[in-house]
Amino acid sequence: MAKGKSGTSKITTAISGGFDSAVALTVTGQPTGVTASFNPTSIAAPGSGTSTLTLLVDTTTAKGTYTLTVTGKGGGITQTTTVKLTVTATTAIFAITASPNAITVARGSSGTSTITAKVAGGFDSAITLSGGSKIETFSPNPIPAPGSGTSTMTITISNTVPLGAHAITVTGTGGGLVDTTTVTVTVTQ
Numbered sequence: 301m302a303k304g305k306s307g308t309s310k311i312t313t314a315i316s317g318g319f320d321s322a323v324a325l326t327v328t329g330q331p332t333g334v335t336a337s338f339n340p341t342s343i344a345a346p347g348s349g350t351s352t353l354t355l356l357v358d359t360t361t362a363k364g365t366y367t368l369t370v371t372g373k374g375g376g377i378t379q380t381t382t383v384k385l386t387v388t389a390t391t392a393i394f395a396i397t398a399s400p401n402a403i404t405v406a407r408g409s410s411g412t413s414t415i416t417a418k419v420a421g422g423f424d425s426a427i428t429l430s431g432g433s434k435i436e437t438f439s440p441n442p443i444p445a446p447g448s449g450t451s452t453m454t455i456t457i458s459n460t461v462p463l464g465a466h467a468i469t470v471t472g473t474g475g476g477l478v479d480t481t482t483v484t485v486t487v488t489q
Contacts, residue, residue, distance in 0.1 A: 302388050306356040309383050311370055313343050313350075320346040321375030325353075327383075329368040333358030334385065336368070347374050355385060359422075363387050392423035394447050395479050396472040402484040403455070407463075410456040413483050415470055419447045425475030429453070431468050435461070447474055455485055463487050 301307040313323050323343040327336045335356040343349040353370065368383045398413045405411040415438065417427050428442040429451055436455045443449045453470065468483045 301355070301357055301386070302390050306354060307385075308355070309353045311338070311351045311353050311372075311381070313348055313372055313379075315346055315348045319375055319377070323347045323372045323374035325351055326371045326373075327353060327368050328371070329366060330355070330385070331361055331364070331366050331387070333361035334366075334387075343372070343374075353383065357385075357387055359390065361387050363389055390421040392419075392421040392475060392477075394419045394423050394427060394472065394474065394477060396427070396429075396470065396481050398453070398470060398481045398483045401482065402486070404486045404488060405455060405457045406488045407457050407459045407461060410454055411485070412455070413453045415451045415453050415472075415481070417443050417447055417449055417451075417472060423447055423475055423477075427472045427474035430471050430473070432471070433468065436468060436470075442474070443472075453483065455483075457485070457487055461487050463489065 322345045325338045330336050337354050338351045340351055366385045368385055370381050372379045394417055396417050398415055403411040424446040426442040426445045427447045429438040436453050438451045438453050440451055443451050466485045470481050472479045
């Protein structure tokens with residue numbers, strides 16, 4: 301499972317030969333940053349049943365495959381089974397938004413919108429912004445690593461830009477990923 305996520309495994313006990321005791325469950329072998337819990341923590345007498353093992357992986361846990369040992373003890377008897385845990389990297393992502401996402405600008409003047417980038421999953425890269433036309437500029441550009449921050453988009457409208465609404469698609473590129481947002485510019489006299 302990815303860092304920062306949790307997963308479960310069903311632990312089932314079966315009895316035979318007249319066994320009649322509760323079975324207490326424990327787990328060992330988990331790496332640093334992995335928290336393990338059982339629900340329920342023991343299987344009630346006569347000892348046959350199911351418990352859910354939940355593993356919570358911290359973002360600091362090292363990637364790799366680990367073998368965890370689940371131990372059941374009851375009635376003077378000990379049994380074990382293993383659970384394989386594979387820790388993978390978090391999924392690095394970013395998203396950009398515009399505020400406001402609609403502005404009105406008169407010919408011969410300019411307007412602004414704030415482009416905000418939010419990152420998650422260990423994303424750590426500069427984000428370069430573009431608008432696809434020559435009427436907008438961004439400051440700063442790029443948004444420096446780790447990529448979380450804001451940039452002011454300035455839209456300059458010349459006297460020859462047609463009146464009416466124009467959609468500008470703002471594209472953010474960084475770390476091999478791309479995200480877009482749209483700003484609608486209404487041009488007036």
